[in-house]
Each structure stands twice: as structure tokens, then as C-alpha cells.
Amino acid sequence: MARTVHAPRDEADLAALVASARETRAPxxxxxxxxxxxxxxxxxxxxxxxxxxxxxxTLYEPAELVMTARAGTSLAEIRATLASANQELAxxxxxxxxxxxxxxxxxxxxxxxxxxxxxPRRPKIGAARDHLLGFRAVNGLGETFKSGGRVMKNVTGFDxxxxxxxxxxxxxxxxxxxxxxxxxxxxxxxIAVFGLDDEAAGRLMREASGLPQEVDAFAHLPAGADGPFxxxxxxxxxxxxxxxxxxxxxxxxxxxxxxxxxxxxLGEDDSRRAWTDLRExxxxxxRPGAIWRISLAPSDGPKLVAALRARELxxxxxxxxxxxxxxxxxxxxxxxxxxxxxxxxxxxxxxxATLIRAGELVRGVDDVFHPQPAPLAALAARVKRxxxxxxxxxxxxxxxxx
Amino acid sequence: xxxxxxxxxxxxxxxxxxxxxxxxxxxxxxxxxxxARELSPYECDAxxxxxxxxxxxxxxxTVEEVAAVMRLAAELNVKVVPRGSGTSLSxxxxxxxxxxxxxMSKFNRILDVDFENxxxxxxxxxxxxxxxxxxxxxxxxxxxxPSSQIACSIGGNIAENAxxxxxxxxxxxxxxxxxxxxxxIGGEIVRLGGRHLDSExxxxxxxxxxxxxxxxxxxxxxVRILQKPETARGVLLGFxxxxxxxxxxxxxxxxxxxxxxxxxxxxxxIDAAEAFKPCGYPEDAQGLVIVELDGTAAEVDHLCGEVxxxxxxxxxxxxRTSNSDAERIGFWFGRKNAFPAVGAxxxxxxxxxxTIPRGRLAEVxxxxxxxxxxxxxxxxxxxxxxxGNLHPLILYDAAIPGDIEKAEAFGADILxxxxxxxxxxxxxxxxxxxxxxxxxxxxxxxxxxxxxxxxCAFDENHRLNPGKVFPTLHRCAEMxxxxxxxxxxxxxxxxxx
Ligand SMILES: Cc1cc2nc3c(=O)[nH]c(=O)nc-3n(C[C@H](O)[C@H](O)[C@H](O)COP(=O)(O)OP(=O)(O)OC[C@H]3O[C@@H](n4cnc5c(N)ncnc54)[C@H](O)[C@@H]3O)c2cc1C
Numbered sequence: 001m002a003r004t005v006h007a008p009r010d011e012a013d014l015a016a017l018v019a020s021a022r023e024t025r026a027p028x029x030x031x032x033x034x035x036x037x038x039x040x041x042x043x044x045x046x047x048x049x050x051x052x053x054x055x056x057x058t059l060y061e062p063a064e065l066v067m068t069a070r071a072g073t074s075l076a077e078i079r080a081t082l083a084s085a086n087q088e089l090a091x092x093x094x095x096x097x098x099x100x101x102x103x104x105x106x107x108x109x110x111x112x113x114x115x116x117x118x119x120p121r122r123p124k125i126g127a128a129r130d131h132l133l134g135f136r137a138v139n140g141l142g143e144t145f146k147s148g149g150r151v152m153k154n155v156t157g158f159d160x161x162x163x164x165x166x167x168x169x170x171x172x173x174x175x176x177x178x179x180x181x182x183x184x185x186x187x188x189x190x191i192a193v194f195g196l197d198d199e200a201a202g203r204l205m206r207e208a209s210g211l212p213q214e215v216d217a218f219a220h221l222p223a224g225a226d227g228p229f230x231x232x233x234x235x236x237x238x239x240x241x242x243x244x245x246x247x248x249x250x251x252x253x254x255x256x257x258x259x260x261x262x263x264x265x266l267g268e269d270d271s272r273r274a275w276t277d278l279r280e281x282x283x284x285x286x287r288p289g290a291i292w293r294i295s296l297a298p299s300d301g302p303k304l305v306a307a308l309r310a311r312e313l314x315x316x317x318x319x320x321x322x323x324x325x326x327x328x329x330x331x332x333x334x335x336x337x338x339x340x341x342x343x344x345x346x347x348x349x350x351x352x353a354t355l356i357r358a359g360e361l362v363r364g365v366d367d368v369f370h371p372q373p374a375p376l377a378a379l380a381a382r383v384k385r386x387x388x389x390x391x392x393x394x395x396x397x398x399x400x401x402x
Numbered sequence: 403x404x405x406x407x408x409x410x411x412x413x414x415x416x417x418x419x420x421x422x423x424x425x426x427x428x429x430x431x432x433x434x435x436x437x438a439r440e441l442s443p444y445e446c447d448a449x450x451x452x453x454x455x456x457x458x459x460x461x462x463x464t465v466e467e468v469a470a471v472m473r474l475a476a477e478l479n480v481k482v483v484p485r486g487s488g489t490s491l492s493x494x495x496x497x498x499x500x501x502x503x504x505x506m507s508k509f510n511r512i513l514d515v516d517f518e519n520x521x522x523x524x525x526x527x528x529x530x531x532x533x534x535x536x537x538x539x540x541x542x543x544x545x546x547x548p549s550s551q552i553a554c555s556i557g558g559n560i561a562e563n564a565x566x567x568x569x570x571x572x573x574x575x576x577x578x579x580x581x582x583x584x585x586x587i588g589g590e591i592v593r594l595g596g597r598h599l600d601s602e603x604x605x606x607x608x609x610x611x612x613x614x615x616x617x618x619x620x621x622x623x624x625v626r627i628l629q630k631p632e633t634a635r636g637v638l639l640g641f642x643x644x645x646x647x648x649x650x651x652x653x654x655x656x657x658x659x660x661x662x663x664x665x666x667x668x669x670x671x672i673d674a675a676e677a678f679k680p681c682g683y684p685e686d687a688q689g690l691v692i693v694e695l696d697g698t699a700a701e702v703d704h705l706c707g708e709v710x711x712x713x714x715x716x717x718x719x720x721x722r723t724s725n726s727d728a729e730r731i732g733f734w735f736g737r738k739n740a741f742p743a744v745g746a747x748x749x750x751x752x753x754x755x756x757t758i759p760r761g762r763l764a765e766v767x768x769x770x771x772x773x774x775x776x777x778x779x780x781x782x783x784x785x786x787x788x789x790g791n792l793h794p795l796i797l798y799d800a801a802i803p804g805d806i807e808k809a810e811a812f813g814a815d816i817l818x819x820x821x822x823x824x825x826x827x828x829x830x831x832x833x834x835x836x837x838x839x840x841x842x843x844x845x846x847x848x849x850x851x852x853x854x855x856x857x858c859a860f861d862e863n864h865r866l867n868p869g870k871v872f873p874t875l876h877r878c879a880e881m882x883x884x885x886x887x888x889x890x891x892x893x894x895x896x897x898x899x
Contacts, residue, residue, distance in 0.1 A: 063656035064759050086658065116600060127600050129608055130577050145852045146845070151757040152789040153574065153829035155563045155612045156837075156844055157871065158853045162576070162608025166600070183658030206518055210542070212632035213698060245701030252698075297519040297597035325519075325598055352601040369602045375590040380604050382859035387852070398603070 003029065004047040008054065011136065011144060011175045017049060018173065019142025022392050030169030030394045032072055032108030036115065038100055039356065040168055041368045044396040051110055054175055057081055059150070066133065066150050068178040069109050076105025082181055090182040091131050092119030098277070098285035099357055110174040116166035119279040120217040120238070123209065123322050129165035131180045137164065137172035140388025150178045163383070169394045170402075171387040185240035188216075190271040191253055193235040195261040198222060198302040201235040202324040204260060206298055208237055209323045211256075213249040216240045217275060220320040225283035228274070236266075238275060281328050281356075284317040289333035290358045292342060296351030298325040305329075307345045313338065343370065369398055405452055405835055407869045410500040414457070414480055421478060422458050425502070428470045433508070435459040444485070444503055448550075449493040449836055451752075451806060456483070456497030463508045465583065465591060465621040472619065473589035475502055481865045482587075484615040486527065486558030489550045491753055492834025494562060494614050494870060504619060506557050512536045513622070521580055521597050523624045526557025530564075533625060542627040545572035548830070549741065557620045563612030565830035567663040570788035571696075572628065574830070576611040583622035584610065587861045597624060609856070614832050615867040617860040631696035634662060635706050636730035639713045640687030640720035644668050644783075647689030648763035650716035651787040654693065655760060657712055659705055662696035664788030665737050668767065671744065671782040671795070672736070678743030681736030684720040691787065692733050740784040744795045751782075752796040752809045756820030757829035760790040769819050770794060777812040779805075791829035792820070818843055833871045841873050855881050 006028070008014040021028050027045035031037065033052045051071035057078070059068035062085040069078060075095065082088050093112035097104050111117070113135075118127035134148025147160035164171055196204060201220035208215045217238035221229050237253060239246045254263055266274060277283070284291065296304060301324035309315060314332035321328070331338050339355065346353040352370045355362075372380065381402055387393075395402065414421070422436045435441060436458045445453040457480070462468045475482050481501035488495055497503045509525035512532065516522065517540055522533055530551040533544040547566035548554055554564065560582065565574045572578070581595030594607040601607075610617050641647035647666055654664065667675070667690045672683050683690055691713075695705045706723050713721050724730035736743075744751050758766050767783065774781045780797040794816055798809040817827050817837065821844055827837045841850060850872065858878035860866070868875060 061759070061761065063652055064761055065655065066759070116602075116605070118600065122599060126573065126577055129600075129605055130573065139852060143848045143852070145849045147849065147852070149757075149824070149826045149844075151759060151825050151829070153565055153569070153757045153786070153791045154826045155830055155832055156827045157833065157841065157850075158856055159563070159576065159608055159612045160853065160856070162605045162611070163856075165608070166602060166605050171604075183660075209520060210517070210629050212541075212629055214631075241701060242704055244704045245698060248700035249698055295598045295600055297516070297521075299518050300598075322599065350596045351598045352603075354602050372603055373592070375586070376592045376594075376603075376606075379586070379592065379606065379859070383604055383606070383609075383856065386855035386859040 003045070005050055006047060007050040007052055010054070011138070014051070014054065014173060014175055015138045015142050015144045018138050018140065018392065021047070022140065022142055022390055025390060027392050027395045030173050032111040033106060035100065035102040035107050036096055036111060039096065040397045041400065042396065043394045045394065049173060051108065051173065051175070058176065059178070062087055065181050066178065067181050068150065068176060070176050071108060071110035071174045073109045074105055075107050075109060075112065078109050079105065083184070086184050087181045088184040090121065090125045091128050092121055092279060093117035093128055094119055094279050094281070096280065098280040098282045099291060110177055113165050113177055114167060114169050114174060120219060120275050120321050123218070123325070124216050129162050132161040132165055132177060133180055134178040135161060135164060135174055136176040137174045139172045140390060140392045144175070148178070152180065168397050170384060170397050171393065173393065186242045187246055187268055188238060188240045188271050189246055189250060189268060190239070190266040190274060191237040191250060192229070192264045192266055193257055193261045194232045194264070196220070196233055196235050198305060198320070200260070201233065202299065202302040202320070204235055204257060205323045208253065209298070213252050215253070218323045219278050220324065221283050222319065225317060225319050226286060227277055227283050236274060238271065278321060283319045284328055284330040287316045287330040289316050290331045290338060290362070291356045292329040292331070292353055293356045294327040294329060294346055294351060294353040296325055296327065296346065296349055298323040300349040300351065301325055301327050304345055304349055308342065311341050313341055339367070346370070407454070407498065407835070408875070410498070414500040417478070418457055421480060424474055424478070425458060425460055425471065428474060429460060429462060429467055433461045433463065435461065444497060444505070447488040447490040447493060447495045449491055449496070449834065452493050452496050452835060454497045454499055456503035457500055459503045459505055461505045461508050465585065468504070468585045468619055468621055469589040469591055471502065471504060472585050472587060475865065476588050479865070481868060483867050484561070484619050486555030486561070487529065487553050489554040489558065490562065490832065490834060491755070492828065492832040492836040494832050494834040496835055498869065506555060509557070509621065516597065517542070519597050520627050521624055522627055523622065524556060526560070526620045526623055527555050530554050530556055530559055537627050541630050543630055544625055545578055545628050546575045556623050556625065560611050560620055560623060561613065561615045562832045563830070565786070565791065567665060567786065570664060570786065571660050571662050576608060578626045579607065579611055579623065580626055581624040582607060582610065582620050584618040584620050586618050587866050595624065614834060614871055616857055616871060617866070631662070632698045633702050634694055634696035634730060635702050636724040636733040637693040637695070637706055637709050637713070638722040638733045639691040639693065639718045640684035641689040641691070641717065642719050644689040644767045645764035646717045647691050648767060648787070650691060650713055650718065651763065652760050653712050653716055654709060655788065657708065659708060661693045661788060663692070663694040665692045666690065666783070666785055666787035667737060667740060668783040670780060671740055671784045674743040674747050674782055675736035675740050678739055678746050679735070681739070682732065683736055687719065692737055694730070737784065741795070744782050744797065748797050748799070750798050750800045752798065752813055754792065754794045754796065754813050754816050755828045755831040756817050756825050757789065757791045758820050758823050758825035762823040763787065763790065766792070766819060766823060770816055773812060773815050773819070777808055777815070779808055779812050789829070790825070814840060835870055838871060839873050841871070851881060
């Protein structure tokens with residue numbers, strides 16, 4: 001659908017645009033550079049509001065571990081600036097490059113927060129929501145407001161930073177974000193254990209997650225996953241830190257797990273490549289059909305996959321991140337109703353399933369996000385109204401009709 | 403003491419006996435406390451300068467009972483103030499004369515420890531330390547460790563988003579909670595999160611954490627537990643000025659080192675601690691920094707060396723690295739006793755809680771010295787230096803007329819100074835009633851209006867813990883939130899203050 005695109009050049013412009021859209025009750029599809037239009041539900045709006053032209057880093061104090069950037073600043077720019085001071089975005093946001101085909105670094109910083117886009121180190125280091133310290137934004141009334149601050153500890157007023165993270169542009173249009181940055185680890189290596197089935201790999205990851213060796217990320221790829229490990233099931237344990245630390249933790253872990261399967265150490269470059277690919281769901285992203293991203297308790301990840309196989313759902317591929325608690329799943333296209341069985345099993349175990357990739361038609365009809373019980377859905381609708389009473393900002397993106 | 407609270411509603415005060423009887427009908431008789439002498443322990447929390455006898459106290463035992471109380475309160479249009487252990491330093495659980503004080507102390511069971519998934523499901527009245535006690539036999543602990551951890555409840559920690567010494571590396575309450583069960587103002591029971599990470603949909607779990615009992619009553623909590631680090635060592639650093647100490651703290655962080663904890667004490671705090679119970683801190687030090695490094699042995703040894711090098715370059719006058727756990731714990735001895743120690747010389751103290759950018763520590767500490775002279779009061783500083791969270795302890799004597807007001811005015815000036823350098827009013831203790839009227843220093847009316855509308859989404863008649871956090875209460879309808887039917891404002895008598 002061709003839409004009018006507004007790309008304000010400053011925050012005042014942005015506020016004026018939203019205010020006038022509200023006057024005429026003409027909803028806006030809120031986006032950064034529009035790379036993730038195919039995620040979430042399709043927005044029902046005649047015009048697009050892009051924050052792509054609100055760009056630039058406005059504050060960076062490496063010694064304070066803090067950065068402020070305008071909404072549309074690209075991740076490429078953020079990452080390059082941080083790298084020049086040996087720092088990084090530790091929550092390592094997924095950019096959906098492998099799933100949707102855009103270039104790495106082309107997505108915007110505000111979108112990383114608006115999608116609460118986190119990466120493989122989530123269990124250890126936190127999600128995007130744990131790194132946003134404060135923001136400026138325009139709500140659906142066209143008012144400019146701020147919340148939070150630039151310091152590490154702050155309980156002054158409600159923590160609206162948590163709310164805007166994962167709100168997909170439906171509560172407010174972020175104009176500027178202030179976030180925590182971290183020293184980049186001096187080195188990173190990965191232990192790969194080969195040949196374990198899902199159950200055994202799950203046990204290994206969970207055991208490792210309770211050891212003092214402080215593993216930084218845990219994933220398991222069954223045999224057949226795309227990428228360098230397609231020939232054999234591979235369990236990956238990532239270790240970050242000063243070289244002395246990585247070496248000693250690695251030695252301890254190898255001694256502990258060597259009886260379970262053949263082990264190989266991935267050096268720094270291979271390790272980085274492997275985790276970037278995992279972050280982007282590379283091992284299954286290029287399969288045709290629907291892609292699901294499912295969050296559960298770590299021990300329930302392998303159980304979910306086993307249950308879906310028992311139901312004879314046509315799995316086209318899957319892998320585990322987050323100690324087994326994040327399941328990426330590909331299902332063969334057009335094989336009958338899928339959302340029902342997937343959601344039923346996730347509900348039985350307790351968790352949350354998001355339909356990441358499917359045709360626009362399916363995304364318009366099915367729930368993309370996990371349906372909520374009635375009182376919670378009603379509460380969420382009231383929260384939406386507290387920011388956007390007239391439904392101007394990306395209506396329909398998260399839930400039908402809201 | 404110039405605190406204005408919502409005016410008690412005469413109809414509610416007049417209906418007290420009826421309200422008590424209705425509560426007795428839905429709860430065990432022993433769970434409804436209404437006799438004057440039995441109410442007095444509930445008059446205040448740890449911000450003892452403000453006191454108010456509640457209308458009645460209820461101590462429900464089940465989530466159904468909490469829901470029943472909330473439904474009754476809705477029916478009778480009575481206000482409700484949730485209370486955990488009453489250790490709030492900002493008056494978060496200060497009762498209202500016409501409000502039901504809802505105590506969660508009987509929710510004191512650990513429901514389930516799931517070691518495999520590194521989480522524990524507990525009732526909200528369980529103390530912070532009891533969670534660690536329940537999991538430490540398997541080498542685990544619950545990371546956020548407020549100094550009040552033997553007393554404060556996990557429900558209160560969630561309401562305040564409590565922090566502690568180890569939050570620098572392991573995060574605040576909000577980063578360590580996976581799920582809650584909560585009763586809304588109308589009595590509906592909702593669950594947010596669970597044993598999994600990051601549900602999609604609005605992050606109401608993140609919003610509720612730190613919401614100071616204004617959005618719902620937490621009736622169950624699932625927290626993450628972490629494995630204890632293999633080893634921990636302390637480095638005790640003395641400096642000839644607070645500025646040198648503060649600069650060293652900034653340099654350690656800038657070098658990419660995130661210690662398990664990094665605390666600082668100034669000369670008045672060191673002296674108070676030594677006088678209270680000798681702790682062997684370097685005598686000549688004007689500023690003391692305690693750095694704790696944890697992790698695997700190889701990493702910790704390496705980092706201790708790095709910290710010592712940085713400290714030397716920063717002009718430390720003494721550097722001691724612990725070689726045993728006993729020695730490390732010894733380094734913490736004076737810091738752990740600092741509050742009672744200052745209390746001993748006080749005789750009273752007011753604990754402030756601003757956070758500032760770390761790089762401005764030296765400047766703010768100097769500014770605070772000047773303010774102390776101006777207000778004619780003493781101040782001792784013990785604080786979470788690693789994350790820039792200050793705890794200036796203002797010494798005063800409540801027996802001297804006018805001293806409390808002086809202390810409060812000094813405190814407000816300190817917080818203004820924090821905000822002026824890019825900091826905030828409160829890092830971990832909450833706004834409550836204490837900093838409520840200072841919110842305008844940080845937020846303009848649009849910022850506050852947005853937060854108030856969020857409150858309206860949960861509680862459109864301002865019946866849950868009103869008078870806290872927001873300097874003025876606006877009717878939700880006036881905020882453009884509710885659709886008013888036929889011109890009738892619900893709760894037209896809602897006071898402005
Ligand atoms: C000596 C001392 C040291 C302290 N040190 C620290 C520290 O290091 N770090 C720190 O962060 N704080 C500290 N505090 C402050 C205090 O302990 C924390 O704020 C704590 O989280 C309060 O918990 P509580 O159970 O006592 O809550 P209360 O004081 O009873 O209540 C606090 C707030 O939480 C709400 N509340 C309580 N329970 C619930 C529930 N179940 N549902 C909804 N709302 C609820 C109340 O309405 C109120 O607004 C200290 C206090 C003292 C006295």
C-alpha cells in the first residue's frame with residue numbers, strides 16, 4: 001500500500017505532525033527506516049511517520065558508560081562510535097537481517113528499543129529494556145514528554161522506559177533515547193560440543209548456566225541447521241572477558257563436559273560470526289514458511305519441540321538460544337492451521353509465542369503476539385489509551401483494532 | 403513536616419465501624435486490626451517523621467482474600483495503602499486516616515524453588531534475605547541486596563525497585579524479576595511474566611516494578627537466582643581527599659572494570675564508623691573506597707591488580723587487597739555499620755538518595771559541603787559510588803525545634819544539586835511522600851501528566867495509595883482519560899493538594 005511519508009527533521013516538527021494527525025483523526029504508521037514493516041501486524045493507517053531524519057549521537061561519555069542518540073541514528077553509526085572507545089551495545093539487538101533481507105547496521109536505535117530487540121546474551125546481560133535509561137518522545141496527543149534520565153540508578157516516577165520498550169511505536173514516537181553502554185570484552189571464545197540431542201543439550205546448557213564459570217551465552221543447533229555446523233548437532237557456550245579469565249573458565253568447562261561429546265574451541269572471529277548469525281536467526285531464517293520465536297522456561301524449550309513433533313506439525317527447522325528458553329521455529333508453508341497447536345503447547349508449558357514471519361494476510365488475521373487473558377488485555381488497552389487516546393499511533397500493529 | 407495529604411473523607415470516617423464489620427465478614431477476625439493500641443505499630447514506615455493512624459489494618463492470607471478486600475474497597479469507595487515490611491525510607495507505606503492499610507506480612511511462604519531454571523516463586527511478604535537463605539545450600543543467591551534485606555519484603559522491593567551494593571554488576575530488582583501475580587484495584591487477578599524472559603505485549607511487569615504501590619497489590623513474585631561467584635576479593639583504598647577517591651571510582655569504571663560492588667565513605671562517615679565499632683580503616687583517609695571484585699579466581703586476581711594500579715595512579719594513600727574471606731568481610735565491617743554508626747552521633751539523621759553521573763561525584767560532594775555550612779547542619783556520606791547513587795546522611799536533632807525543617811530544606815537543596823548536574827531525585831528509595839513535592843524539579847507538567855494518565859489506566863479514582871509520588875492529583879477525566887457519562891464525575895470530592 002502506497003502511503004504518504006512524513007519524515008520530520010526535528011522534535012518540534014514531529015510533535016506538530018502528530019498533533020495535526022490527531023486533529024484529523026488520521027492514524028500514522030510509526031517507523032524508523034521501515035526495515036521491519038513485515039514484522040508485527042499490518043498497520044491500518046493512511047500515512048507513515050518516519051523518524052529516519054532525526055539522526056545523530058547527541059551525547060557520548062565513555063567513562064560514564066552512557067550514550068544519547070536521536071531516534072533515527074543507525075545501528076551502524078552507533079556501533080562504530082562505540083567501537084572507537086572499545087565499547088558496545090551489550091544487549092546486542094537482533095536486526096532481522098537474515099529474516100527480512102536488509103543490510104546489517106541499517107536499522108535504527110529507537111527501533112531496537114521499540115521492539116525490545118535483544119540478542120543471545122539476554123540471560124546474562126539483559127534485554128534492550130534493561131539498558132534504556134531514559135527517553136524523549138511524542139505521545140498520541142502530540143505532546144512532547146520525557147522519562148527517566150541518564151544515570152544508572154533511578155526510581156523517580158514510573159519507569160516508562162520499560163513500557164516503551166516492546167511497544168512497537170504504539171504508545172509514543174521516540175525522538176531521543178539514552179542508554180547504557182558497556183566495555184567490549186577484551187576477547188571472546190566459544191566452546192562447541194558436538195553430537196548431543198535436544199534433551200541432552202538442554203541439560204548441558206542448564207547445568208552450565210548454574211556454574212561459577214559465568215558462561216555468557218548458551219545455544220543449541222540440531223543437525224541440519226543452516227550454517228557451518230549443519231553436519232552435526234552443536235551446542236555452543238560463549239565466554240567473554242580478559243584472556244586470563246576466558247582461558248581459565250574454558251579449561252574448567254572443557255574438563256567438565258569433555259565426556260559428553262567431541263569438543264572444539266571457536267576462536268574470536270569464528271565465535272563472533274557464529275553468535276551474530278544466531279542472533280539473526282540465521283540457522284533457520286532462510287527456510288520458506290512461517291517463523292516463530294518462542295520464549296519459555298529453559299527446561300521447557302526441548303519439551304515444546306518434542307510436543308510439536310508429537311503433534312506431527314511440519315517443522316522445517318528449529319534451534320535454541322537463551323539456555324533453551326528461546327526457541328526459533330520454522331514451519332513448512334501452507335500445511336493447515338499452525339498457530340492453534342503452537343499456542344496451545346506454549347500455553348500448556350507457560351510462555352509466549354510470536355509469529356515473526358508470515359504472509360501479510362495471515363498476520364492480519366491471526367494474532368502475531370500471544371493472546372492475553374481478558375483482564376490483562378483490557379489493562380493493556382487502557383495503557384494504550386493513556387498514551388494515545390484516539391488511536392493515532394500505529395493502530396493494529398500489536399492487537400487488532402487498537 | 404509541611405506535608406499535605408489528601409483530606410480524609412468525612413463519609414468514610416463516619417462509616418468506619420461498618421467498614422470494619424464488612425472486612426471482618428470476609429477475613430478471619432484476627433486478620434482485621436482496628437483497636438487503637440493495636441494500630442499504633444502501623445502508623446509509619448522507616449520515614450518516621452510522618453505518622454498517621456490508618457482507618458483499619460487488614461492482614462489477608464490468600465490472593466482471594468486480597469481480591470475480596472479490593473472489591474469491598476471498590477464498593478465502599480475506600481482508599482487502600484499496600485504495606486510490606488514498612489521499611490520504606492520515603493513514606494511509601496504511610497497510612498491514610500480514611501484508608502485501609504493492606505499488610506502483606508502473612509504472605510510469607512517460599513512456594514517453589516526451580517533450581518534448573520534458576521528461579522524461585524515466593525509470596526511477597528517473604529524477606530529479601532529469606533530468598534537467598536532458601537537457595538544458598540545449592541550455591542545460589544538472590545542478587546539485589548538492600549541493606550535492609552533482613553527486614554524488607556520482596557513485594558516492597560518490587561514496589562520500590564530496590565537496589566543494593568551488588569546492583570552495579572547484577573542489576574536492580576527490575577532486572578531480576580521474572581513475573582508477578584497482582585490484584586488490580588477492582589479485584590481482578592492478573593499474572594505478568596512467568597518463568598520465561600520478555601513476554602511480548604506491553605511490559606507491565608517493568609512498569610509495576612518501582613510503581614510504589616500505586617498500580618496494584620503484588621501477591622506473588624518469581625525472581626531469578628544466580629550462582630554465587632567462585633571467589634570474591636576486596637580492595638580497600640584510602641585517599642587524601644574525597645575528590646581523589648571519586649576520581650578513582652570514575653577511572654575504574656572508565657577502564658572497563660565492573661566490580662561486584664564499589665562503595666565510598668567520606669571522613670565524617672569513616673569517623674562515625676570507627677567510633678561506633680573500630681574497623682581498622684586508614685586513619686588519615688579523607689575518603690575511603692571499598693571495591694569488591696568477584697568471579698573466577700584467575701579473573702579476580704587479575705582485576706585486583708588492575709584496580710590497584712588505577713588507584714595508585716589516582717593518588718591513593720593506602721591500598722590493601724584482601725587475602726582471605728575474613729579480611730574481605732572486615733573491609734565491609736564499617737560500611738555495613740555506617741547507618742547505625744551515624745545514628746549514634748546524630749542523634750537523628752535523614753537519609754537522602756539522589757543519583758548523579760559518576761564523573762560529577764567530586765563536584766557534588768564539594769557542593770554538599772558548602773550547603774552543609776549554609777544550613778548549619780552536618781552531613782556524612784556513605785554511598786554506592788559505582789553507580790553514582792549518593793546517600794548523604796543529614797544529622798539533626800528532632801528535640802531541637804526547627805531542626806527537622808532545617809534538615810528537610812538541606813535535603814531538598816542536595817537533591818536540587820543532583821538534578822542540576824544531570825542526576826535524579828531518587829536512585830532506590832522511591833519518591834513516596836518524601837520527594838513528592840520535588841517532582842517538579844525533574845519533570846514538567848506534560849511529563850507528569852503522562853505518568854498520571856498511566857496511573858489512571860490502573861486506578862481511575864485514585865484509590866490506591868493516593869498522596870504518594872505525584873505532587874498534585876488531577877481527576878482522570880480532566881486528564882482526558884475517562885469518558886464521563888452524563889456529566890457525572892466519579893469521586894467529585896477528590897482533593898487537590
Ligand atoms: C536501614 C535501612 C536500610 C535500607 N537500605 C536500602 C538499600 O540499600 N536499598 C534500597 O533500595 N532500599 C533500602 N531501604 C529502603 C527499603 O528497605 C526498601 O524500599 C524496601 O524495598 C521496602 O520494602 P518493605 O517491604 O519494607 O516495603 P514497605 O515499606 O512496607 O512499602 C514500600 C512501598 O511498597 C508498597 N508495597 C509494599 N508491599 C507491596 C505489595 N505487596 N504490593 C504492592 N505494593 C506494595 C507500599 O505501598 C509502599 O509504597 C532501607 C531501609 C532501611 C530502614
